[in-house]
Amino acid sequence: MVVDNALKPLPGPKNFFGLKNLRDLSQEGMRDFISHCWQEYGDIFEVQVGPKKLVMIIHPDHVRHITLTNAQNYEKLESYDPVRKYIIGDGIVTSTGDLWKRQRRLMSPFYTPRGVQEFADIFLRDTLAMTERWESLAANHSQVEMFDEMALITASIVLKAIFSTESDQDILEVKEWVETMIGFAGSGTSNPFRLPDWVPTETNINFRKARNNVHEYINKVLDARLAMDEAEYPNDLLSKLITAEDPETGERMSRDLLRDEALTNFFAGYETSARSMSHAWYALAQNPDVKAKLHEELDRELGDDIPTLETLKRLPYTLRVIKEALRLYPPAPMYAKDVINDDVIDGYHIEKDSVMMLLPYFTHRHPDFWEDPLRFEPNRHAPEAEKARHSQAYHPFASGQRVCLGNHFSLLETHIILAILAQRFDPQLLPDYQANFVMEGLLEISNGLPMILEKR
Ligand code: HEM
Numbered sequence: 001m002v003v004d005n006a007l008k009p010l011p012g013p014k015n016f017f018g019l020k021n022l023r024d025l026s027q028e029g030m031r032d033f034i035s036h037c038w039q040e041y042g043d044i045f046e047v048q049v050g051p052k053k054l055v056m057i058i059h060p061d062h063v064r065h066i067t068l069t070n071a072q073n074y075e076k077l078e079s080y081d082p083v084r085k086y087i088i089g090d091g092i093v094t095s096t097g098d099l100w101k102r103q104r105r106l107m108s109p110f111y112t113p114r115g116v117q118e119f120a121d122i123f124l125r126d127t128l129a130m131t132e133r134w135e136s137l138a139a140n141h142s143q144v145e146m147f148d149e150m151a152l153i154t155a156s157i158v159l160k161a162i163f164s165t166e167s168d169q170d171i172l173e174v175k176e177w178v179e180t181m182i183g184f185a186g187s188g189t190s191n192p193f194r195l196p197d198w199v200p201t202e203t204n205i206n207f208r209k210a211r212n213n214v215h216e217y218i219n220k221v222l223d224a225r226l227a228m229d230e231a232e233y234p235n236d237l238l239s240k241l242i243t244a245e246d247p248e249t250g251e252r253m254s255r256d257l258l259r260d261e262a263l264t265n266f267f268a269g270y271e272t273s274a275r276s277m278s279h280a281w282y283a284l285a286q287n288p289d290v291k292a293k294l295h296e297e298l299d300r301e302l303g304d305d306i307p308t309l310e311t312l313k314r315l316p317y318t319l320r321v322i323k324e325a326l327r328l329y330p331p332a333p334m335y336a337k338d339v340i341n342d343d344v345i346d347g348y349h350i351e352k353d354s355v356m357m358l359l360p361y362f363t364h365r366h367p368d369f370w371e372d373p374l375r376f377e378p379n380r381h382a383p384e385a386e387k388a389r390h391s392q393a394y395h396p397f398a399s400g401q402r403v404c405l406g407n408h409f410s411l412l413e414t415h416i417i418l419a420i421l422a423q424r425f426d427p428q429l430l431p432d433y434q435a436n437f438v439m440e441g442l443l444e445i446s447n448g449l450p451m452i453l454e455k456r
Contacts, residue, residue, distance in 0.1 A: 007349040010046035010055060013037060018048030025049070030439040031333075031361070038362060044348060053354040055339075058362045060369060060392035065345055066337055066356055067392070067400030074337035076402075079355050086185035086207070087178075090257055091264025092405065103261065106244040106253075107405060110237060116409045118235065120309055122160045123416040126153050128306070134425055138453040146281050146427065146449040150417075151175070151274040157413060158269045162237040162262055163221050174217055178266060180210035186441050218259045238262055265406070273410045275331035275442055276322065277417055278449050283325050283376045284422070285429045285451070290376060294321055295456070298423045307419045312412075315419055320378035322414045326396040328376055333361035333443040335398050360395045361443065369393040427451040 013021055025033050034056060037045055043059035057063060066074050075096055084094040092103045109115055130153050137144060155175040159165040165174075184207040197204055225238060233239035241258055245251065253261065284291045294317060301314040334357050343350040350356075365373040369390055370380070379385065386394075397404035404410075428451060435445045 007344060008347050010044065010348050010350075011041040012046035012048075012056075013041075014048075018050055018052075021047050021049055031437065034359065034362065034439075043366075044345065046354070053351060055350060055354050055356050057356055057358045058366060059346075060363060060366070060390045062345055063358055063363060063392040063395055063399055066358065067395075067398070067402070070343060071400050073340050073343055074356060075340055076336070077338035077340075079336040079338050082185040086211075087181050088264040088267055089260040091260040091267075093264050093268055102246060103257075104401075104405070106246065107241075107261070110240050111405050111407075111409055113408045113412075116412050117309055119157075119161045119409065120412065120416065122157055123413045124306065124420075126157050126160070127417050127420045131420060131424055134421070134453055135455075138425060138455045141452055141454060143430075143450055143452050144427075146451045147274060147278045147445065150277040150281075151271065153417065154270045154273040154277070154413070155266075158266055158273075160236070161409075162265050163218075164234045164236045164238075165221075170217070174214060174266070175270070177210040177214045177217075178263075180206055181214065182267070182271075182441070184210075214263065215259065218262055222255065222258060222262075237265060268404075269406050269409065271442060272331045273413055275329075275444070276326055276410065277414055278445070279329035279331070279443075280322055280325035280414070280418060281427050281451065282429070282435055282445075282449060283328065284321065285427060287376045290321065290378060291426075293317055293378075294422055298419060302419065302423055304423075307416060312415060312419065315415070316382075317378060318419050318422070319411065319415050320381040322411065322418060323381040324376055324378040327364045327370075327380070327394060328374070329437065329443055330360045330364060330396040331442050332396065332398070333439045334359050358395070358398070360398075361439065363393060363395060366393065422456075424456060426454045426456045428454055 013024070015021060028036070037047065037056065038058060043057075044062055045056050047054045047056060057066060076094055077096070080094045084090075088094055090099060092100060092107065095103060130149070152171075152175075156168075156171045159171050159174060165171060184203065187203070197207075221238065225233065225242065230243065233243070238258070241253060241261055244253065284294065297315055297317045302311060305311065307315065337356045337358065339350055339352055339354045339356060342352050364370065367373055370393070392399055397407040397410075430450055430452065433450070435449060436447045438444050438446045
């Protein structure tokens with residue numbers, strides 16, 4: 001587009017090559033830095049960091065412009081290179097263009113609200129197994145690290161959903177290897193002094209080992225699956241991926257792409273859901289009135305019964321607790337889009353090659369769109385309230401055509417986990433504990449989430 005010189009330049013902290021921004025970011029942390037800038041510059045502002053111009057997006061109208069109205073101008077290009085290169089290759093989270101379109105079309109049917117019901121038995125089985133462990137821990141009022149507990153169950157669920165993995169040893173190992181890969185990809189962007197990948201430093205060697213192990217594991221499962229008669233395939237995501245055919249060409253996915261997509265689903269689907277559950281426990285422990293309403297619903301509708309897909313429908317408040325935790329503490333507090341061509345948003349010039357940082361964490365706390373935004377109030381997600389609000393004021397799963405593919409999976413999974421565990425247990429925070437939320441790739445609690453397990 002032709003850019004009109006009368007356009008307003010974006011506001012933001014201006015300093016030579018963004019050097020002061022870099023210093024402030026590392027001193028204050030991303031969350032506080034953006035929060036201060038939001039107060040000073042408003043809903044859209046630019047932060048230069050070295051050679052890169054980041055445009056911070058908080059207003060729901062701007063979210064709509066980038067993810068819907070002019071979505072073709074915003075793609076996942078260089079800003080996703082570390083994830084692409086070090087973790088998931090051509091998997092659907094980072095692919096673009098025709099490959100992304102085809103993969104999204106092929107995989108969408110697995111993740112519809114009805115499609116994900118096929119995984120409900122896994123959600124149920126793994127949560128019930130956790131209740132057994134928790135029974136003995138709660139008998140001694142034991143302290144647990146809640147995020148680790150939740151990560152164990154979501155990793156186990158997603159590995160069973162993808163590969164039908166039943167071995168606890170495999171689950172622990174794959175989880176650990178993938179965590180090493182994620183840590184390595186993230187540290188490259190935050191540490192400009194990291195040596196090139198080919199230098200045999202301990203970090204580089206550990207990364208390579210972890211990646212080889214994950215690939216070996218997936219290859220082993222793939223070999224075993226491909227050696228089977230298709231009629232004997234277990235009903236998991238890997239079988240669905242192997243047998244999915246492009247409706248136009250009849251083509252199936254290559255072996256490398258199968259590996260990348262399987263890994264992508266694990267990468268995208270376990271830590272996010274684990275954080276969503278951990279944040280819900282934190283919010284419940286801090287809001288006894290909400291917890292009482294949750295317990296009342298569970299006792300009234302379930303009694304001592306195990307929930308089924310039918311009885312879950314009678315637990316709307318339980319689901320609203322999850323949705324409210326996703327509002328106040330979104331596990332993915334930001335996501336990025338690279339700008340293909342110059343554009344204009346609200347009279348501001350958006351420069352080609354800048355990176356748009358969409359910030360659900362802040363949109364979800366915008367006082368023009370949320371009354372008393374810091375209050376934990378699950379009934380904000382009652383159907384009439386959802387209908388009445390700005391359609392882009394709530395985007396914990398991103399928005400537009402690249403909205404999270406696993407959102408229904410995660411909501412059903414966490415609905416079941418919370419229903420079963422809160423029916424039986426009442427985890428407590430330690431006295432005087434306050435969580436310190438930090439925005440890394442995901443929203444993390446830097447001081448951990450120690451909780452005492454109590455039976456209800
Ligand atoms: C609370 C849990 C979850 C949250 C908050 C979440 C959030 C997100 C967000 C913000 C994106 C967009 C990322 C970006 O543009 O960079 C995304 C994409 C994606 N998510 Fe999730 N996610 C969750 C759970 C899951 C689960 C359980 C799965 C799979 C089992 C999954 C699979 C995916 C996939 C495949 C994409 C890429 C979609 C595309 O680009 O077409 N997610 N998710």
